[in-house]
Amino acid sequence: MILRFLESAGATVRESIESLGFATRAFFNLLRFAPGAFRRPALISEQIHFIGNYSLVITIVSGLFVGLVLGLQFYVNLIQFGAEDKLGSLVALSLIRELGPVVTALLFAGRAGTSLTAEIGLMKAGEQLSAMEMMAVNPVQRVLAPRFWGGVIAMPVLAAVFSAVGIMGSYLVAVKMLSLDEGAFWSQMQAGVDVNRDVVSSVIKSFVFGIAVTFTAVFQGYHVKPTPADVARATTRTVVIASLLVLGLDFVMTALMFTQ
Amino acid sequence: MSNLVEIRDLEFAYGDRKILSNLRMDFPRGKLIAVMGGSGCGKTTVLRLIGGQIRPQRGAVRVGGEVVHELRTDGLYRLRRKMGMLFQFGALFTDLTIFDNVAFPLREHTDLPEELIRDLVLMKLNAVGLRNASKLKPGEISGGMARRVAVARAIALDPELIMYDEPFAGLDPISMGLTANLIRNLNDALGSTSILVSHDVNETFAIADYVYFMSAGKIVAEGTPAELRVSQDPYVKQFVNAEPDGPVPFHYPGKSLADDLGLGAKR
Amino acid sequence: MHRKIIDIWVGLFVLLGAAAVLFLALQAGNMSSLSFAETYAVTGKFDNIGGLKPQAPVKSAGVVVGRVGDISFDDKTYQAMVRLDLDPNYKFPKDSSLKILTAGLLGEQYIGIEPGGDTKNLVDGDRINRTQSATVLEDLINQFIYSKAADGKESSK
Numbered sequence: 001m002i003l004r005f006l007e008s009a010g011a012t013v014r015e016s017i018e019s020l021g022f023a024t025r026a027f028f029n030l031l032r033f034a035p036g037a038f039r040r041p042a043l044i045s046e047q048i049h050f051i052g053n054y055s056l057v058i059t060i061v062s063g064l065f066v067g068l069v070l071g072l073q074f075y076v077n078l079i080q081f082g083a084e085d086k087l088g089s090l091v092a093l094s095l096i097r098e099l100g101p102v103v104t105a106l107l108f109a110g111r112a113g114t115s116l117t118a119e120i121g122l123m124k125a126g127e128q129l130s131a132m133e134m135m136a137v138n139p140v141q142r143v144l145a146p147r148f149w150g151g152v153i154a155m156p157v158l159a160a161v162f163s164a165v166g167i168m169g170s171y172l173v174a175v176k177m178l179s180l181d182e183g184a185f186w187s188q189m190q191a192g193v194d195v196n197r198d199v200v201s202s203v204i205k206s207f208v209f210g211i212a213v214t215f216t217a218v219f220q221g222y223h224v225k226p227t228p229a230d231v232a233r234a235t236t237r238t239v240v241i242a243s244l245l246v247l248g249l250d251f252v253m254t255a256l257m258f259t260q
Numbered sequence: 261m262s263n264l265v266e267i268r269d270l271e272f273a274y275g276d277r278k279i280l281s282n283l284r285m286d287f288p289r290g291k292l293i294a295v296m297g298g299s300g301c302g303k304t305t306v307l308r309l310i311g312g313q314i315r316p317q318r319g320a321v322r323v324g325g326e327v328v329h330e331l332r333t334d335g336l337y338r339l340r341r342k343m344g345m346l347f348q349f350g351a352l353f354t355d356l357t358i359f360d361n362v363a364f365p366l367r368e369h370t371d372l373p374e375e376l377i378r379d380l381v382l383m384k385l386n387a388v389g390l391r392n393a394s395k396l397k398p399g400e401i402s403g404g405m406a407r408r409v410a411v412a413r414a415i416a417l418d419p420e421l422i423m424y425d426e427p428f429a430g431l432d433p434i435s436m437g438l439t440a441n442l443i444r445n446l447n448d449a450l451g452s453t454s455i456l457v458s459h460d461v462n463e464t465f466a467i468a469d470y471v472y473f474m475s476a477g478k479i480v481a482e483g484t485p486a487e488l489r490v491s492q493d494p495y496v497k498q499f500v501n502a503e504p505d506g507p508v509p510f511h512y513p514g515k516s517l518a519d520d521l522g523l524g525a526k527r
Numbered sequence: 528m529h530r531k532i533i534d535i536w537v538g539l540f541v542l543l544g545a546a547a548v549l550f551l552a553l554q555a556g557n558m559s560s561l562s563f564a565e566t567y568a569v570t571g572k573f574d575n576i577g578g579l580k581p582q583a584p585v586k587s588a589g590v591v592v593g594r595v596g597d598i599s600f601d602d603k604t605y606q607a608m609v610r611l612d613l614d615p616n617y618k619f620p621k622d623s624s625l626k627i628l629t630a631g632l633l634g635e636q637y638i639g640i641e642p643g644g645d646t647k648n649l650v651d652g653d654r655i656n657r658t659q660s661a662t663v664l665e666d667l668i669n670q671f672i673y674s675k676a677a678d679g680k681e682s683s684k
Contacts, residue, residue: 042530045537052540092555123354131351134311135365136340157544164547167555186554194582195552203548 026219030144037145047150051112051214055158058111059104063162066103067169070094074170075178085184089192091170092163096193096202097258100163102250105209108155109242113217116147117238120221121231129222144218151214152207159206201257208253209246216242264289264421264453265310269319272305279305280477283319292447292454294464296499297474298508303457304348306474307423310455311345312336323421341369344414346424350406352398358385358409359394365416384412388442404435408442415446421453422446428460436460440467461500465489473499475508566593566612567651571625571638576607577661578636579627585611585638586628592617595638611638613649620645624657636661 037044070091078084120143123129129139167189174180193199220234220241263286270283279302287293295303308314309321315329322328323339331339352361362381366372372380385391388408390401398406407427414422424443428436444467447454458464464471465485473481473488473496481488481496488496498506576598585593593613601608613619622643629636649655 042534046530046533048537048540049533053536056540056543096551096555126349126354127347127351128353130313131345131347131353133313134340134343134345134347135368136337137364137368138337154540157540157547160544160547160551164550164555167551189555193551193555199548199551199555202551 023219026223027215030140030148030215030218033138033141034145034148036141037149040146043142043146044149044153047146048153051116051147051150052154052157055108055112055154056161058107059158059162060165062103062107063100063165064169066099066162067091067095067166067171068173070099070166071170071173071178075174075180084180085188086192087174087180088167088170088185088189091174092167092189092193093198095163095166096198098250098254100166101159101202101205101209102246104159104162104206105155105213105246106243108151108158108209109213109217109239109246112151112154113213113238113242114235116151116214116217117221117224117235118231120144120147120218121224121234124222124224125226125228125231127226140222144222147218148214151217152210155210155213156203156206159202159209163202197257201253204257205250205253208249212245212249213242216245262289263287264324265455266322267306267309267319268322270309270316270321271318272302272309272314272316278477280309280316283477283479285472285479287453287455289453290447290451291469292444292456292467294456294458294468294471295474296457296459296461296464296471298459298499301474302477303474304425307345307425307455307457310421310423311340311343341417342420344417344419344422346407346410346414346422346427348426348429349403350398350410352406352410352413354398357395357397358390358401361398361409362394362413362416365413369417380416381412384416385409387415387446388412389438404431404439407431407435407439411439411442411446415450418450419452421455422450423455423457425457426459427456428458428463436463440464443467461502480507565615567615567649568596569611569613569649569651569653569655571609571611571655571658572601572604572606573609573625573627573658573660574606575660575663576609576636577627577629577663579609579638579661580635583635583637585613585640587617587619587640587642592640609638611640618648619643621647621649621653622657623649623655624659625655626659627661629662 071087074087074090075084078087078090120129123143129143132139132142171185174185175182217238220238221231224230224234265285265287267283267285270280271278272280283306285293285295285306295306297303305314309316310323310328312328312331320327320329324342326335326339328336328339352358353364356364359381362384363377366377366380370377382391382394385394388411390405390408390412393401393405393409398409401409411424411427427439427443431439440463443454443456446452456464456468465488468485470484471482471488472479475495481491481493483491489500491497491500495507497503498508504510579595579598581595581598583595584591585595593611596610596612597608598610599608600606611625619640620643622645624641624643626639626641627636628639643657
């Protein structure tokens with residue numbers, strides 16, 4: 001009994017390592033063909049439109065709400081110490097350092113990631129990718145690479161928009177609703193947020209998240225079994241794996257960037 | 261008459277499951293050869309091996325003298341540019357219009373100016389009778405029409421070898437006759453070699469020059485349609501006459517009915 | 528054409544992103560550590576730097592005149608060596624003094640530089656000798672407790 005359990009545990013570990021290796025090889029394969037995609041900038045720009053522009057609404061609305069809530073929550077707690085003019089600084093730092101990149105990446109995985117996986121999965125199920133191969137066109141370069149670049153370029157833009165809208169939302173709550181001093185709000189924020197350390201790290205984080213989420217989405221779609229049931233399961237896998245990757249990478253990057 | 265494609269001693273398996281064994285086939289230039297057999301006999305696998313999408317465990321497929329699985333990527337892509345393939349349900353690119361679908365191979369592999377591509381695409385579509393549908397998308401046309409567009413796309417670069425995977429599956433009688441004539445006329449007009457995988461006896465026999473019959477990964481019979489119609493081979497007879505039972509059994513193999521109902525002698 | 532419309536939207540999208548980043552950089556953040564302007568370096572030795580960190584401001588009369596660069600330990604004199612990167616627009620006399628101060632009661636620590644009276648000014652590489660270390664909170668509390676205890680003893684005599 002115990003032997004069987006150990007056997008299956010060992011097999012699971014071996015399979016996980018195998019699929020990790022497979023995914024890594026696929027990643028480098030994609031990187032190999034990715035620069036070639038820039039010879040057809042129209043394809044990439046089309047993908048930026050589908051992935052980025054179509055995610056703008058959800059990003060802006062979410063950013064606004066997160067900013068509003070942060071404004072309220074921090075106010076309620078800071079007022080107890082008389083430190084409420086630190087509100088702007090705290091909200092801005094929370095958004096720029098963490099919530100902007102991470103929440104945007106999670107939303108991105110759910111909205112753009114699933115649609116990428118489904119689209120590519122259906123192309124595979126309909127033999128469109130095989131047809132492309134038989135026409136001597138590399139599907140990795142023609143289909144996967146432009147979508148990869150589209151996601152990698154769109155993510156930092158979306159994260160920056162999220163943070164900016166969030167800050168404006170907290171401004172609405174703090175200055176317009178709770179009558180905090182406008183000057184103190186912005187000046188404390190400016191004193192607390194350092195462009196080099198915070199804004200640049202935020203852009204780097206969202207760039208890395210863009211790579212992780214977009215790669216997961218196209219990888220899951222490309223390696224799906226050509227049945228409708230598996231396409232559906234692949235989209236779920238994309239969201240789960242991409243979200244875990246984002247949170248894990250966030251920890252690693254925060255440790256590297258913000259501790260001394 | 262030299263062979264464009266030659267298959268010798270071919271063996272292919274997925275893991276432990278043997279799909280093809282000891283296969284030997286010749287596809288002479290300019291001819292229309294059919295590969296027929298029941299579902300799961302391995303005929304689509306043969307096409308995949310010729311196109312280089314999978315590699316055989318043993319044996320070789322030679323196209324124009326080159327062994328396909330020994331080619332590296334650029335060689336393989338060079339070879340594929342001389343082939344056209346029709347996939348079972350068309351496999352058109354659903355996000356492009358019909359025009360863009362047929363133009364795809366031209367735009368990818370040639371540097372022709374757009375005006376010339378436009379003329380070529382319209383001519384190919386005209387050959388299949390769908391020139392006026394060029395602005396529609398694959399989702400807006402019927403299955404039979406999509407199949408014809410896929411034929412137009414397969415011949416866009418005037419290939420030497422055209423492969424058709426179940427081109428008649430699911431078509432109405434009118435479309436079937438149409439498609440069969442199209443395949444034959446295109447083969448003769450372009451001077452290419454065509455390989456037709458199908459299990460539709462009537463249409464295929466009407467247009468093929470030579471037929472290979474497969475069952476369970478082996479060739480069980482071959483010959484011209486006329487020869488096969490009068491063949492005494494039990495497998496060919498069952499297939500050609502559409503008999504329900506014969507070498508291809510009706511019942512899924514396993515226990516007999518008597519055993520299942522508990523009436524068997526050994527208990 | 529269809530392509531042109533998409534390109535316009537993508538262009539707007541990227542512009543929006545650039546605008547957001549600019550907003551974050553200019554309106555929400557300060558560019559202080561981004562300036563690659565020239566500075567001149569001056570060092571000072573301290574017995575205790577408290578919670579002073581690199582990039583902390585150096586202020587005079589409350590105005591930021593430079594930043595703390597490198598902090599290291601001298602194991603011959605067992606003192607902390609702090610390098611200050613000062614803005615070349617501001618000159619200080621050679622006998623200026625350094626104090627480690629705290630912003631607010633519990634805030635970040637910074638260095639205050641008080642000008643002396645020398646006619647000659649500090650140049651790159653100079654050492655400031657008059658330094659006052661950071662006030663460590665625990666010592667302050669101890670002082671307070673002992674002075675209270677001393678008061679108590681006196682009044683009970």
